[in-house]
């Protein structure tokens with residue numbers, strides 16, 4: 001039985017397909033083998049000694065202490081692309097919210113007092129202050145052409161916008177899905193000088209924190225619109241406020257509420273709603289739970305953000321799942337320890353990614369506690385566990 005502790009109200013009905021004979025799942029579960037969460041911040045929490053995996057039912061992983069978990073040999077899984085359509089749709093909505101002043105206009109109408117005739121008179125008298133502009137022909141810059149950015153760029157092309165994209169780490173997979181009508185720009189500064197709208201679809205990390213600062217905002221066309229469904233920290237908040245106040249920015253549409261931003265009249269602030277659709281929530285939970293279940297039962301790694309993809313068809317015997325440093329000699333030390341215990345390796349897969357590697361070893365016989373301990377204490381091994389012979393993961 002594996003214990004899976006959940007955070008962020010991940011609904012039990014989304015987990016109905018997971019066998020309760022094999023998995024105890026819920027917020028009250030203790031001594032977790034796995035943690036399943038959305039935006040819950042794990043940075044200041046102690047890492048449970050029992051923990052084998054963390055699953056993020058979403059895309060961004062800045063709420064998870066990736067490096068500390070990696071050093072303990074704990075893979076972190078996410079759900080790449082599973083909420084991209086939901087975020088794309090809200091980002092497209094944001095273009096309209098800003099260009100047609102929809103939030104302020106709707107607020108104005110809602111505030112009107114009086115009978116029909118009075119209301120209609122006021123509407124016709126005041127509507128001029130909410131006049132907008134059209135998207136067709138306007139220039140949109142998309143920063144980050146991953147799962148979300150590609151979809152936003154392609155849909156904006158269909159709306160008749162001229163779209164410019166910037167992503168220094170663009171993958172072949174995402175490039176293949178990008179409309180040929182999107183112009184790829186080689187530097188962020190060059191992209192900024194082109195555009196009327198800028199939308200951000202990048203992860204928050206040490207390279208992207210405050211990426212959009214005062215200097216970069218000053219390169220945008222006057223009256224530009226900034227859209228942020230990425231994370232609050234990818235913009236320099238004080239610079240955004242200054243740009244709103246000076247008119248450099250016509251509007252800032254963001255999914256991330258802070259006191260300062262809420263006090264800006266031309267900020268349109270949403271309550272982190274990008275991925276909040278039934279479809280996205282279901283896709284995210286299904287995707288990440290599938291990865292976590294496969295890892296717990298099989299040791300295989302798919303969709304991890306800190307360890308490589310490793311798969312190995314089960315040959316029926318006992319399996320060792322080992323997280324190790326990506327350093328010379330580790331795999332040979334592991335096989336020497338197994339040979340010393342007179343265990344024959346039937347099948348082995350070792351894959352590496354940056355500083356870390358993961359090794360699956362199928363053995364022809366059961367492994368004793370002393371040998372497992374020996375593997376765990378082998379230089380370069382971060383974690384090792386035994387996966388007994390097992391059939392079928394899902395009911």
Ligand SMILES: NC(=O)c1ccc[n+]([C@@H]2O[C@H](COP(=O)([O-])OP(=O)(O)OC[C@H]3O[C@@H](n4cnc5c(N)ncnc54)[C@H](O)[C@@H]3O)[C@@H](O)[C@H]2O)c1
Pocket residue numbers: 058059060061080081083084087143144145146147148149166167168169170171174201202203204207208211229230231255272273274275276
């Ligand atoms: N508001 C929401 O509810 C919501 C929902 C999903 C994702 N997000 C945020 O959006 C981010 C992107 O999500 P995704 O699913 O598209 O992720 P993704 O990993 O598919 O795409 C991110 C892209 O950003 C690119 N990138 C990284 N650093 C960059 C930089 N400095 N400049 C330009 N491009 C850079 C990467 O190469 C990658 O292609 C997430 O990390 C998360 O923070 C928010």
Ligand SMILES: O=C(O)CC[C@@H](O)C(=O)O
Pocket residue numbers: 038039057058059060061083272274275276
């Ligand atoms: O879980 C959510 O509601 C938000 C998820 C989103 O921020 C993500 O990074 O996938």
